[in-house]
Amino acid sequence: MNRKRLALALSLLLLAAVPLAGSAYYTELVTKVMILAVFAMSLDLLVGYTGLVSLGHAASYGIGAYTLALVAPRYDPANLWLTLGEAVLAAGLASLVVGIFVVRVKGVYFLMVTLAFAQMFHFVFHDTDFGRGSDGVSISFKPDASIRGFTPFDLGKPVHAYYFVLVVLVLSYGFLRLLLRSPLGHALRGIKSNEHRMQSLGFPVLRYKLASFTIAGALGGLAGYLSAAQFGFVNPELFGWHQSGNVLLMLILGGLGSLTGGVVGAFAFVALQELFQALTIHWQLPFGLAIILLVVFLPGGLASLPARLRPPRPEGPFHV
Amino acid sequence: MSEPLLATRALTKRFGGLTANSDVSLELRKGQVHALLGPNGAGKSTLINLLSGDLPVSSGRIVYRDRDITRLGPHQRSRIGIGRSYQKTNIFGPFSAFENCRLAAQSRQPRPWRIFSDAQAVPAVRRAAEAALEAAGLTAVADQPAASLSHGAQRQLEIAMVLATAPEVLLLDEPLAGMGADEAHRMVELLRKLGPDHAMLLVEHDMDAVFAVADVITVMVNGQVLESGPPAQIRASPAVRQAYLGDDDGPPGAEGAAAPRTGGAGGRPS
Numbered sequence: 001m002n003r004k005r006l007a008l009a010l011s012l013l014l015l016a017a018v019p020l021a022g023s024a025y026y027t028e029l030v031t032k033v034m035i036l037a038v039f040a041m042s043l044d045l046l047v048g049y050t051g052l053v054s055l056g057h058a059a060s061y062g063i064g065a066y067t068l069a070l071v072a073p074r075y076d077p078a079n080l081w082l083t084l085g086e087a088v089l090a091a092g093l094a095s096l097v098v099g100i101f102v103v104r105v106k107g108v109y110f111l112m113v114t115l116a117f118a119q120m121f122h123f124v125f126h127d128t129d130f131g132r133g134s135d136g137v138s139i140s141f142k143p144d145a146s147i148r149g150f151t152p153f154d155l156g157k158p159v160h161a162y163y164f165v166l167v168v169l170v171l172s173y174g175f176l177r178l179l180l181r182s183p184l185g186h187a188l189r190g191i192k193s194n195e196h197r198m199q200s201l202g203f204p205v206l207r208y209k210l211a212s213f214t215i216a217g218a219l220g221g222l223a224g225y226l227s228a229a230q231f232g233f234v235n236p237e238l239f240g241w242h243q244s245g246n247v248l249l250m251l252i253l254g255g256l257g258s259l260t261g262g263v264v265g266a267f268a269f270v271a272l273q274e275l276f277q278a279l280t281i282h283w284q285l286p287f288g289l290a291i292i293l294l295v296v297f298l299p300g301g302l303a304s305l306p307a308r309l310r311p312p313r314p315e316g317p318f319h320v
Numbered sequence: 321m322s323e324p325l326l327a328t329r330a331l332t333k334r335f336g337g338l339t340a341n342s343d344v345s346l347e348l349r350k351g352q353v354h355a356l357l358g359p360n361g362a363g364k365s366t367l368i369n370l371l372s373g374d375l376p377v378s379s380g381r382i383v384y385r386d387r388d389i390t391r392l393g394p395h396q397r398s399r400i401g402i403g404r405s406y407q408k409t410n411i412f413g414p415f416s417a418f419e420n421c422r423l424a425a426q427s428r429q430p431r432p433w434r435i436f437s438d439a440q441a442v443p444a445v446r447r448a449a450e451a452a453l454e455a456a457g458l459t460a461v462a463d464q465p466a467a468s469l470s471h472g473a474q475r476q477l478e479i480a481m482v483l484a485t486a487p488e489v490l491l492l493d494e495p496l497a498g499m500g501a502d503e504a505h506r507m508v509e510l511l512r513k514l515g516p517d518h519a520m521l522l523v524e525h526d527m528d529a530v531f532a533v534a535d536v537i538t539v540m541v542n543g544q545v546l547e548s549g550p551p552a553q554i555r556a557s558p559a560v561r562q563a564y565l566g567d568d569d570g571p572p573g574a575e576g577a578a579a580p581r582t583g584g585a586g587g588r589p590s
Contacts, residue, residue, distance in 0.1 A: 183432050183439040190423050193412045200372060200410075201485055202398035202427035211433075 007306070008260070015166055019159045028230075031162045033270045034169045035226045040250045040262030041172055042219030047248070048257030049180060050212040051192030052103070055111045056118030058243035059098070060091040060217040062236070064224025066125060067091070069137040069234040077141035080155065084143070084225055091221020092214050094121075099213035103206050115241060122239035136235025143229050155229060165226055169263070172219060176259055179215070188212050192257075253294055255301020264302045268294075322349050325519040326371065326402065326489045331380035333366055333543075340366040342543045343380070348489060348519040353511065355522045355534035357554075363543035364523045365407060368491045371521070372404040373397045384489075398427070403487030405478045407494045407523075413467035417458050417477050420466050421449035424484035448484050455513070456480035457506055472503035479510065490520040496529055508532055531555075539563070 015034070019027045043057045067087035072078035102113045125131030142155040145164075153160040179185050187208050190198045199205045228234050237243065246269070254265020272290050276283035298304065324347035333341040341363045348354050356364045369375040371382060373394035382390045389397060398404075412420050425448035426432075426439065440446075453459050456476040461469055466477055479495055495511070496504045504526065511533045514520065524530050530537065531551050538548040541563045547554060554560055 179435050181438050181440075182435045183426050183429060183437065183442070184435050186419075186423060186426065186439040187432065189415075190412060193414055194410065197406075197410045197412065197481075198423075199393075199395045200374065200398055200404060200406075201424045201481065202395050204395050 003306075012170070016163075019162050024158055027158050027162050029270070029274070031158070031165050031230060032227075033266050034165045035223050035230065036247070036250065036270065037263040037266040038165075038169055038172045038226065039220055039223035039247050040254065040266050041176060041259055042216045042223060043247050043251055044256065044259055044262045045176060045179070045188075045219070046212055046216040047251060048259075048261070049185070049192060050188045050209060051195070052209060052213065053107075053111055053248075054114040054213075054216075055241065055244050055248065056098075056114030056116070057216070057220055057247055058239050058241070059114075059118040059121045060095055060220030061224035061227070061243065061247075062118075062121060062125065062234075062239035063091045063094050064088070064221030065228035065234045065238050066131065066137075066224075067221070068143065068225050068228040069139050070131075072139055072141070072143070074140065077144035078139075080143035080145045080229075081147070084222070087225035088218050088222050091224065092218030095217020095220075096210070096214045099210045099217070103209040103213055115244070118239055118241065118244055122236050122241075125239060126236035131236065134236060136233060139228060139232045139234070142232070161230060165230075168222065168226065172222065173259060173263075176219075180259075184208070184211065249291060251301075253291065253301060255303035258301075258303045261301050261303035268302055322351060324349050325385060326521075327383045328367075328371070329381040329383065331367070331370060331382065332378045333363075333370055333375065334378045340543050341370065344540075344543075344545055346538055346545065346548065348521055350488070350519045351516050352535045353515045353520045353522055353533050354536045354538065355524060355530045356538050356540060357524075357530065358540035358546075361542075362540040364540055365493055366543075367540075368404060368493050368521065368523060371397075371491055372402060374404075398485060398487070401486075401488040402491065403482040403485050403489065404491035405482050405493055405495060407497060409471075409474045409478050411466045411474060411477055411481065413465070415466055416463050417453060417466050417469065417473075417480075418449055418462040420477055421452045421480050421484040422446065424481040425449045425452070425486075427485055448486065452480040452484035455483055455510060457510075472499045475499055476503070476507065479507070483514075488518060490514065490518045492520065493523050494525065495522070496524055496526045504529065 015030070018030050039061055042060070043054065046052045046054050046057070064087040067090045068078065068083050071083055071086055098117045102110060102117065105113055126134050145151060145153050145155060153164060155161045155164060187198065187203055190203070191205055191208055195205055224238065250265035250269045251262050252265070253268050254263065255261030272287055273283070276287045276290070280286070294302070300308070327345075327347040329345055331341055331344040332339065344367060346354070356367065358364050366375065370377050373392055373396070377390055380390075381388055384400060384402065389400070412423065415423070422440070422445055425445045426442070428448070429442060429445055450459070453462050456479050458473060458476055458480055461473060466474065469477065475495060475498065479492065482490060496507055499507060508529050511520070511522065515533065515535075522530070522534065534551055536548065537551055537554040539546045539554060539560050546563055547557050547560055
């Protein structure tokens with residue numbers, strides 16, 4: 001346990017040191033990865049802890065991103081705190097409504113209806129004036145972090161944006177840790193392990209699943225918002241099924257049900273992508289191969305690596 | 321005799337063309353152990369599933385304390401005080417035995433949405449879980465993952481989880497199935513201890529156990545109630561002997577009473 005905390009503290013120090021290296025490219029790249037890490041962690045609550053495998057998590061990401069694009073004034077910077085709250089609220093609310101329908105179905109059907117809902121959002125933003133069509137929307141100004149005239153940081157500066165996203169990542173992690181420690185978190189794990197028994201013990205399982213779906217969606221919206229703020233541009237592809245697939249892949253790569261797995265997975269995913277893109281224009285072939293190999297030979301994900309390298313416990317197969 | 325806590329009125333369950341329960345009316349009273357006997361396929365487990373809400377009824381009514389609960393879902397029935405155990409062990413394998421019971425007790429916690437409180441730090445829930453483990457004789461293995469426990473201990477955990485929800489009505493589906501002699505003996509003691517404070521429906525193939533703890537016995541055959549009454553009446557009933565035990569044997573409970581059992585060791589003290 002202490003070793004785990006040490007590793008966590010060291011990783012945090014390492015992350016905090018990235019901008020000090022002075023490479024604008026890597027600062028922005030790692031900012032992007034940390035946003036994806038928040039996104040993957042939010043999905044982990046659903047997949048890794050509640051046992052609901054969603055293939056439509058990009059819907060929340062897209063809604064968070066589009067909220068900024070649609071509420072931001074055209075010729076002025078938007079207020080960061082206000083629009084951030086609106087994005088989280090919008091994504092949470094949309095997830096609540098979608099959740100009412102989807103938490104009733106199980107297994108592969110859950111996968112299909114979440115995918116269908118995400119595709120519906122994709123088409124709404126792709127084909128209607130509401131979402132301003134397939135070309136997407138530019139956000140001309142970075143959100144403004146001022147509170148009553150005082151400006152603590154400037155998201156226009158990559159280093160400031162970097163540390164802001166790092167703080168959001170740490171806060172999201174802390175929030176989820178607290179949540180998982182709570183009665184709600186324990187009940188969600190129970191549902192993943194044995195939904196039927198949870199029901200017969202008196203838990204209103206659907207309501208718990210809906211809570212999980214809503215919270216995961218709100219956090220996914222937070223990630224989407226950060227992405228829109230960083231890139232200053234949104235388009236309907238944010239809702240796309242490959243976006244949902246990618247975040248699921250990150251989670252599987254890093255390891256389900258550990259929170260840190262999502263973070264590790266996001267880094268591994270982007271690192272592999274960068275690596276193979278530098279090597280060949282047909283990068284998707286070795287990229288896919290690498291993911292297949294990792295999943296086959298490391299089914300617990302990269303986050304399970306330290307435990308695997310340690311000598312196995314004598315008690316046998318039940319210590320997972 | 322006290323008023324019935326849980327009663328069924330002409331309960332019927334059909335699966336397509338098969339009638340698993342037909343016109344079953346019985347009453348469970350507090351302080352009474354009501355055993356349900358019958359050969360495999362008689363509809364005993366179906367009846368428990370109807371009472372717990374795991375299966376919807378085809379017709380008839382279920383009444384709990386003068387309230388019609390026929391349409392309530394399983395979690396609602398659990399919350400009003402009807403607890404059930406499963407014939408096929410149905411636990412949280414990766415969690416410790418303690419967490420299995422703690423989770424069960426947590427379901428009775430008034431404010432489940434306080435997401436910044438520590439689930440492990442609620443004294444009342446911990447106490448309920450510890451008491452349930454203690455009653456089932458599992459205190460020594462409280463910290464072990466449930467999946468690593470012996471079969472008998474898992475059966476005990478199955479009951480302990482129900483107890484942790486503090487139910488008034490206990491629906492126990494073959495609690496002794498597959499237990500060794502010592503474990504079965506301890507389980508019978510536990511059932512005896514639980515009897516006075518609960519209304520209990522006990523489905524069990526172990527005749528010695530049934531006759532040791534039951535106050536009332538209902539015998540089912542082909543989804544129907546064949547006969548219901550005190551153990552002495554059932555023991556003496558020609559119809560029961562004919563239908564269930566085979567004509568030429570001695571009375572059930574006497575030595576050599578050959579009832580079908582699902583695995584486990586044979587003769588045991590009762």
